[in-house]
Amino acid sequence: MRLFLTFLLTMTLLQATEAQQLRLAVLKYGGGGDWYANLATSVPNLIAFCNSNMKTQIDPEQAIVEVGSPDIFNYPFVHMTGHGNVVFSDVEAQNLRRYLLSGGFLHVDDNYGMDQFVRRELKKIFPSEELVELPPSHPIFQQQYRFDKGLPKIHEHDMGRPQAFGIVQDGRLVLLYTFESDLGDGWESPEVHGNSEDTRRKALQMGANIVRYVLLAADPDSEM
Secondary structure, eight states: OHHHHHHHHHHHHHHHHHHTOBOOEEEEOBSSOOTTTTTTTHHHHHHHHHHHHSOOOBOSSOEEEETTOGGGGGOSOEEEEESSOOBOOHHHHHHHHHHHHTTOOEEEEEOSSOHHHHHHHHHHHOTTOOOEEOOTTSGGGBSSSBOTTSSOOOSOSSSOOOEEEEEEETTEEEEEEEESSOHHHHHSOHHHHOOOHHHHHHHHHHHHHHHHHHHHHHOTTOOO
């Protein structure tokens, strides 16, 4: 089953590239947290930035996918954000685990206030794994744009330093959790938060690095 799902994700990526229909998805989850935070402009702006600056051919329209849906296997990159509670049922956690182990990638971006909840739910997916902080030397910070100090600080929350955590399976980073940074707010249009152009540029460049890292991992022969 795992080999079949890996094949499905790989074929989805290759076919999407040929048809210029590769899509990124936002994760819809239960528990009362606002999974839809930043929905209007955040990921669409990131897609536009990637298509303009990295010559990707990503569908400008983001998808929305539920945690337990088999449709999640159609997307090599799924973005998750919010401010509050997160709850995965056992079935949803198992589906997300299969997706990640089969070649999928989840980017969790704490919009502020979801940390204690999402850490608890990630344990349902990988009970024996701990989130490990990624050093600035990690390849995800050294893609098209270099971040030699690691994750950039975009929004101030609790005066903490920005941290990027990951879960690695079989040598592959399958999950990235960005904390005390709030990249998604930086992806939003300038009128939403009044961020400076420099702040927005750093957020979008880091987001583009994540997308590039994921797509190259899914298709190593790509000429991105």
